[in-house]
Amino acid sequence: MAQVVTSSSTIRLGLDIGGTFTDVALEIGERRFTTKTLTTPSAPEQGVLAALHSVMQAASIEPHQVGLIVHGTTLATNAVIERKGAKTALLTTEGFRDVIEIRHENRFEQYDVNIDLPPPLVPRRLRLPVRERVDAQGGVLIPLDEATLNRAIDTLAEQQIEAVAIGFLHSFTNPDHECRTGEAVAQRLPGISVTLSSDVSPEMREYERFSTACANAYIQPLMGRYLAGLERELKRAGFVCPLLLMTSGGGITTVETAVRFPVRLIESGPAAGAIFAGCIARQHGLDQVLSFDMGGTTAKVCLIDKAQPQTARVLEVARIYRFLKGSGLPLRIPVIEMVEIGAGGGSIARLDALKRIAVGPDSAGSQPGPVCYDRGGSEPTVTDADLVLGRIDAQKFSGGKIALNAANAERTVAARIGAPLGLGTDHAALGISEMVDENMANVARVHAIESGKDLRMRTLIAFGGAAPLHAARVAEKLGIGRVLIPANAGVGSAVGLLRAPVAYEIVRGRLMRLSDFDPAAANRLLAEMRTEAEAVVRRGARDAELSEQRSSFMRYRGQGHEIAVELPVRDFTAADRSTLAELFEAAYRRLYSRAIPGVDIEILSWVLALRAPAEGRLAAEAAEVPSTPKPLARRPVFDPDSGEFIDTPIYWRPDLAPGARIAGPAVIAEDETSTVVSPDFEARIDRFGYIELKLRKA
Numbered sequence: 001m002a003q004v005v006t007s008s009s010t011i012r013l014g015l016d017i018g019g020t021f022t023d024v025a026l027e028i029g030e031r032r033f034t035t036k037t038l039t040t041p042s043a044p045e046q047g048v049l050a051a052l053h054s055v056m057q058a059a060s061i062e063p064h065q066v067g068l069i070v071h072g073t074t075l076a077t078n079a080v081i082e083r084k085g086a087k088t089a090l091l092t093t094e095g096f097r098d099v100i101e102i103r104h105e106n107r108f109e110q111y112d113v114n115i116d117l118p119p120p121l122v123p124r125r126l127r128l129p130v131r132e133r134v135d136a137q138g139g140v141l142i143p144l145d146e147a148t149l150n151r152a153i154d155t156l157a158e159q160q161i162e163a164v165a166i167g168f169l170h171s172f173t174n175p176d177h178e179c180r181t182g183e184a185v186a187q188r189l190p191g192i193s194v195t196l197s198s199d200v201s202p203e204m205r206e207y208e209r210f211s212t213a214c215a216n217a218y219i220q221p222l223m224g225r226y227l228a229g230l231e232r233e234l235k236r237a238g239f240v241c242p243l244l245l246m247t248s249g250g251g252i253t254t255v256e257t258a259v260r261f262p263v264r265l266i267e268s269g270p271a272a273g274a275i276f277a278g279c280i281a282r283q284h285g286l287d288q289v290l291s292f293d294m295g296g297t298t299a300k301v302c303l304i305d306k307a308q309p310q311t312a313r314v315l316e317v318a319r320i321y322r323f324l325k326g327s328g329l330p331l332r333i334p335v336i337e338m339v340e341i342g343a344g345g346g347s348i349a350r351l352d353a354l355k356r357i358a359v360g361p362d363s364a365g366s367q368p369g370p371v372c373y374d375r376g377g378s379e380p381t382v383t384d385a386d387l388v389l390g391r392i393d394a395q396k397f398s399g400g401k402i403a404l405n406a407a408n409a410e411r412t413v414a415a416r417i418g419a420p421l422g423l424g425t426d427h428a429a430l431g432i433s434e435m436v437d438e439n440m441a442n443v444a445r446v447h448a449i450e451s452g453k454d455l456r457m458r459t460l461i462a463f464g465g466a467a468p469l470h471a472a473r474v475a476e477k478l479g480i481g482r483v484l485i486p487a488n489a490g491v492g493s494a495v496g497l498l499r500a501p502v503a504y505e506i507v508r509g510r511l512m513r514l515s516d517f518d519p520a521a522a523n524r525l526l527a528e529m530r531t532e533a534e535a536v537v538r539r540g541a542r543d544a545e546l547s548e549q550r551s552s553f554m555r556y557r558g559q560g561h562e563i564a565v566e567l568p569v570r571d572f573t574a575a576d577r578s579t580l581a582e583l584f585e586a587a588y589r590r591l592y593s594r595a596i597p598g599v600d601i602e603i604l605s606w607v608l609a610l611r612a613p614a615e616g617r618l619a620a621e622a623a624e625v626p627s628t629p630k631p632l633a634r635r636p637v638f639d640p641d642s643g644e645f646i647d648t649p650i651y652w653r654p655d656l657a658p659g660a661r662i663a664g665p666a667v668i669a670e671d672e673t674s675t676v677v678s679p680d681f682e683a684r685i686d687r688f689g690y691i692e693l694k695l696r697k698a
Helices: 044-059 075-081 146-158 176-188 206-236 255-260 268-284 382-388 406-421 425-450 467-478 489-497 519-540 576-592
Strands: 011-017 021-028 031-038 068-073 088-093 127-130 140-142 163-167 193-196 243-246 252-254 288-294 299-305 315-317 329-331 339-341 347-351 357-363 459-463 482-485 503-513 547-556 563-567 601-611 633-639 644-652 661-663 666-669 674-677 681-685 691-695
Touching (some): 011 044, 011 268, 021 044, 021 489, 031 489, 068 268, 068 489, 146 176, 163 176, 163 206, 206 255, 206 329, 252 255, 255 519, 268 288, 268 489, 288 425, 299 425, 339 425, 347 406, 347 425, 406 425, 425 467, 467 489, 467 674, 519 601, 547 576, 576 601, 661 666, 674 691
Parallel strands (some): 088 127, 088 163, 163 193, 459 482, 644 666
Antiparallel strands (some): 021 031, 288 299, 547 563, 661 681, 666 674, 681 691
16 A cells, blocks of 8 residues: 555646546655546536545545546547537628638649538538728728628527637737727627637638637637536536646646637647657657557647757648648647647458558547447447457456456457458457558658658657557558657646646747848737736646747748747847848748848747646666566467467566566557567666567568
């Protein structure tokens, strides 16, 4: 029994709600306790409280002793993908109600005559024009017309709208009309959630700005109710500590900010996984890493260089075409850049019209779950296939909390996949596994190519409940020779939540040409941004020393797109005109190998990020003592290369000390996942207790 802890100062909880499992990591100083329970989609807080009760019981602590809870969730993402948000309207400048449907007028699949475009979150009948107009410099061309505004508000009331987005042309230069409209809506209809595009995305390009505002409004009532309910249930359960939320950009923020800008939570859980992988990269001194997070519903890959996950300014959600940019809804928010596909343990396998095995993107989730869960599932899933292939112990799955029915899995895989193709049950299961592995490898290849990166010299860091089962095979397909499976890999995102800093990023669109550079205006703008960001960060980190990063998006005058340029953190002077030009040209050369002489340079947007120091470390080091451990048991595991079952040793991960070496084939089991060591790999337990898989040289 763990020693009872009386101080809450070092007790922290990471809570990650996924589509299939709810993961919890509890840290008390250097000690960590984890658990994994099935998500309860109809009432997520029920699964949360069950998971919290389980992990605190293991640690012998009471709710009032917890000092901090950090939460990540896919609830916002799922609401957009599944179109389960609020009934939302858009008030916009007269003549521009179709901006979110016209998009950029480009075809992401040029030769598809039956192309599907992502439908806007707000239908045309709820996109209401308001007579007003502001020019690109912020000057008022047409004053806000009260009559058309009042008619629009009347329509909002008649249609029983739950949320409204307000997006006027060029409001990022002058938000006065949006602010007045928002005040009018709030005064007449106080129960409606209001989002201003000048608040949520104050940058040029109206399509992305309006799309982001609509998405924020669409999920705001849902997330507001959920977070208020979660806080209420936590207090009822005895928790008195702060609750912070993970953002898509890799920082954590307050509930108040999350309720105001829920769109920043769209990639909340996956971002925590990338932070987790970045910490591991830093811990091991790895400059080039591919993060591979495979849970029950989705798989995520992220490129990490010098321990920093790749970031972006625009995120696409709900893509109609899996790998094609432009086929989703654009959100202009700070985000850790990753690719996410429907490839998890619960992903459903079927035969397409050509009798090819297809896996995902739909998932059995936690209700009903895979067939082997015995909860009413009837379609074969990746977990069912892994069970048939011998990779999973039916009695010890999820620490023995879920007993799996192997007979059901075999029967369903045989009936739905094997019989129509004339395959045996084991080869049908292998087909499911190979397809999902190839899907994940393919998305990693495409992402790397789009980013101009080579995967072959990278280390694959695998975590999530299903990733260690598939990591070796995915690495083989990608030509990667080294894989790391960290401790607590099955709840990696929950651990990552506890490594993230309290942080906030502010972006402001303000056009400034270097030929007319105004240092005083730039300093005023950045000072205002610093004040706004600090007000948010100080709510979660009152006395911490804060670090500031500045950047801008710049381009040559006349170009259609801009590049990110890092800026010095200090006040600017007139002499900095040449400094900024040099910084831009250096960044431009890195991307395009040349600069363009004699062309004026302009700044479009300014970015300021403020963060507190991250807490704690991942794992303590221990001396490696070379050893060859004895297996706990043996069972048949299917080998893809030989096409038959091989009698395979099974090891229990908690029994393996640093320095232990295991030659494949083998399975290393633990409560929350299992690592498959294929015959081509050798496993070693490193000084941090992580499993390192290395490809044997031919």
